[in-house]
Amino acid sequence: MNPHASMIITLSLIMGPLITISSNHWILAWTGLEISTLAITPLIAKQHHPRAIEATIKYFLTQATASTLILSSSIINAWTLGQWDITQMSNNTSCAILTTALAIKLGLAPFHFWLPEVLQGTSTTTALILTTWQKLAPLSLLVMTTQSLNTPLLLLLGLMSTLVGGWGGLNQPQLRKIMAFSSIAHLGWMITIITFSPKLMLLTFYTYITMTTAMFLMIKLLETNKISMMMTSWTKLPTLNTIMILILMSLAGLPPLTGFMPKWLILQELTKQHMFIIATMMALLSLLSLFFYLRISYCATITLPPNSTNYLQQWRHKTNQKPYLAPMATLSITLLPITPTLLTLL
Amino acid sequence: MMYFMFLFGFCFVFWMVGVSCNPSPYYGVLSLILGAASGCGVLVSVGGSFVSLVLFLIYLGGMLVIFAYSAALVAEPYPIGWGSLWGVVYMVVYVLVIIGLVVIGHWLWGTEGFGHITVDAGGLCVVRLDFSGVSWFYYLGNVIFLIAGWGLLLTLFVVLELVRGLSRGVLRAI
Numbered sequence: 077m078n079p080h081a082s083m084i085i086t087l088s089l090i091m092g093p094l095i096t097i098s099s100n101h102w103i104l105a106w107t108g109l110e111i112s113t114l115a116i117t118p119l120i121a122k123q124h125h126p127r128a129i130e131a132t133i134k135y136f137l138t139q140a141t142a143s144t145l146i147l148s149s150s151i152i153n154a155w156t157l158g159q160w161d162i163t164q165m166s167n168n169t170s171c172a173i174l175t176t177a178l179a180i181k182l183g184l185a186p187f188h189f190w191l192p193e194v195l196q197g198t199s200t201t202t203a204l205i206l207t208t209w210q211k212l213a214p215l216s217l218l219v220m221t222t223q224s225l226n227t228p229l230l231l232l233l234g235l236m237s238t239l240v241g242g243w244g245g246l247n248q249p250q251l252r253k254i255m256a257f258s259s260i261a262h263l264g265w266m267i268t269i270i271t272f273s274p275k276l277m278l279l280t281f282y283t284y285i286t287m288t289t290a291m292f293l294m295i296k297l298l299e300t301n302k303i304s305m306m307m308t309s310w311t312k313l314p315t316l317n318t319i320m321i322l323i324l325m326s327l328a329g330l331p332p333l334t335g336f337m338p339k340w341l342i343l344q345e346l347t348k349q350h351m352f353i354i355a356t357m358m359a360l361l362s363l364l365s366l367f368f369y370l371r372i373s374y375c376a377t378i379t380l381p382p383n384s385t386n387y388l389q390q391w392r393h394k395t396n397q398k399p400y401l402a403p404m405a406t407l408s409i410t411l412l413p414i415t416p417t418l419l420t421l422l
Numbered sequence: 423m424m425y426f427m428f429l430f431g432f433c434f435v436f437w438m439v440g441v442s443c444n445p446s447p448y449y450g451v452l453s454l455i456l457g458a459a460s461g462c463g464v465l466v467s468v469g470g471s472f473v474s475l476v477l478f479l480i481y482l483g484g485m486l487v488i489f490a491y492s493a494a495l496v497a498e499p500y501p502i503g504w505g506s507l508w509g510v511v512y513m514v515v516y517v518l519v520i521i522g523l524v525v526i527g528h529w530l531w532g533t534e535g536f537g538h539i540t541v542d543a544g545g546l547c548v549v550r551l552d553f554s555g556v557s558w559f560y561y562l563g564n565v566i567f568l569i570a571g572w573g574l575l576l577t578l579f580v581v582l583e584l585v586r587g588l589s590r591g592v593l594r595a596i
Contacts, residue, residue, distance in 0.1 A: 081579040088576045095569060104566060111573050118583040121593075129593060132584070 077122065088115035089205070096213035102150035102160045106143060109181070109213055113139040116210065120198045131197025135206075138180055138190045145177035146217075162217070165224045174221065175229055181214040182263050183256075184233045185240035192244070192256040200301075203252050204292040207259045208285045215266070215281055219274050227271045231354060235361075237264025242364025249303050251295055254368055258327060259288065261365045268358060269342045272349055275422045280338035283411070287335055290323045290404035297398050306376040308383075311390045319405050321373040326408045328369040329362055334411040337418070423557045424547040430463035435521065443512035446502050451490040458482050469550060 077085075092112025099105040113136065121132040153170035154160050165171055176187075183191035195203040218225070241261025248254045262284045270277040294316065295301070298309045310317040326335035339362065346355035380387070411418065437460060440453030458481060465474035503509060528536075537546035549557070559567050584593055 077583060081583050084576055084579045085583070088572070091572075104569070107566070107569055107573060111569075111576060114573070114576055114580050118580050121584055133593070 077118070081118075085115050085118055088112070089119070089209070093209065093213035093216075097216040100162055102146075102154070102162055105162060105213075105217060106147050106150070109139075109143050109146065112210060112213055113143065116202070116205065119202050119205070120194065122202070123199065127197040131194040134190045134197075135194045138187075142177045142180035145173055145180070149173035149177060162220045163223075165221050168226070171221070171224050171226055172229065174217075175225060175233070178214045178218055179233050179267075182211060182267075183260055184263055184267060185236040185260060188237065188240055188244075188260045191260060192248075192253040195252045195256040196250055200252065200292060200296045203255065204289060204296075207255065207288055207292075211259075211263070211281070215277070218267075218270055219278065222270055222274050225271055230267050230271055231351075234264045234266075234268030235354065235357060237261065237267065238358055238361040239264075239364075242361050242367075245368045246364060248368070251301050251303065251306075251372070254372065255288065255291065255295075257368075258365060259284075261362070262288075262327075265339065265342060265358065265362075268354070269345055273345050275419070276338065276341050276345055278422050279418060280342065283334055283338050283408070286404055286411075287323060287327045287408040290401060290408045291320075291327060293398045293401040293404060294320050294323065297396060297401065299396075303372060303375045306372065307379075307381040310376060311387060314389055316401075317377050319409075321377040322409045323405055324369040324373045328366040330366070332412050334408050337412050337415050341415070341419075423549040423554055427467050427547040427549060430460050430467060433457070433460035434464055436460075439513060439516050439521070440504075443509070443516045444504075447490075449504060454490065455482060455486060458486065466553065467548070467550065471552070 088111050092108050092110075092115055095108030095111065096105045097108075099108060117132055117136050120135055121128050149170040150160065150165075152173070153165050153167045156167050156170075157164070165174070180187040195206060198206070237260050241257045241259070241264055244260070245254050245257030248257065262280070266277045266280045266284070269280070297316070298306070298312055300306050300309045322333060326333035329335040329339040331340075339359075343355050343359060346352075346358070434457055437453040437457030441450050441457060444450035444453065459478070462474040462478045465471075465477065504513065537544065537548070543550060
């Protein structure tokens, strides 16, 4: 890409969600969302093969529809109430439309269909940005409007997302699509708890970012994209392979790893609010996600493909380092014991 | 914004002078278009926003194009411009004599005085409520102005990057 264009696009990608997060006025929030959508569009299409272009068009159309719905909901709110403040959104129709629009933006079920295809059509780095950085702006809008949101709708979206995230990822051999369904399931957990405790939703979000970043960096480091390729890619990095199973189990939410912390606290909060059936269903539906995380770790770490007995590490023709993998992997494995500290930090 | 109002009025008179003293229909047509656009601005300033829009669309877009192009079709191959002797003579005569007479006549025998009288204001170079909102964009709304400008620049680069390649102008798949 032209360096000037690349500079403007990268700057806008950074500034877009930051504008939305720091806004009090709906128009400024919408502007930030549009800037982030526009800025990532050429990054998705960077390789210019037909699958990437199709992913670009799908991403742009869904995000543009969601932005239009956000604008329409804020205009309905301004028409009836006379003010554009994000935190005072009292009109119920506006809240329903806004929730739907942000669900489309995030990729919650039943608006999740674009996410696996967009992530599969683009490079691993762009998939990482799409699942972590681009979720920042819509989730911040949800946190800002949480007192006026419709809890049953959010619980329905969250439950459906956990179901779809678990169920849809069961038959996937491609790693980026598996990470897409993992993202849908985690966002389902976040959406369920947002009206009861926005602090827990933010905690879930930050741990999700850590774990997803660690997993994507691992995928990029191993340069594999399919489960079948992962069976023989451990020879590239034997030591990191053992870390990968821990990251995957953290994503699945198994104790004593970090991923257990948000699930535990959310289940506790739901129980305190007497939402027993929803809490039970969420816990059971995460078992589906656990299955495909286990399958990846089975293929990557636990078993060896049929080959001769003594395996050698591959020749290293170029040094392939991802400096951020070390802190992200460490955080995504070891944060459970300091849960009270993290709760006070939020 | 007051300068803007003054500019609309001044441009209207200026381009109408250009229409009347043109040595050739090409320049006459040009000044007619620009004068009609300035006239629409004057109409907006006295409160006739709808009338101004209708004038812009129907007059400029419809009649003017057809009439002016058919008039320009019968023009001469070597048109005389405003820089030539005759153009300057026409312009000086028109401004000094005709317009000077009109202004002096209005000053001496006019009853209303100079300036507009609109529904909610009056005076020389007034700016009405909806038009003056544009000026707030440059003062209190400077942050969103910058962000909106940045967004437009970003759109330009994004579109150029997406359609760069063999077949320019389409979102290429190869």
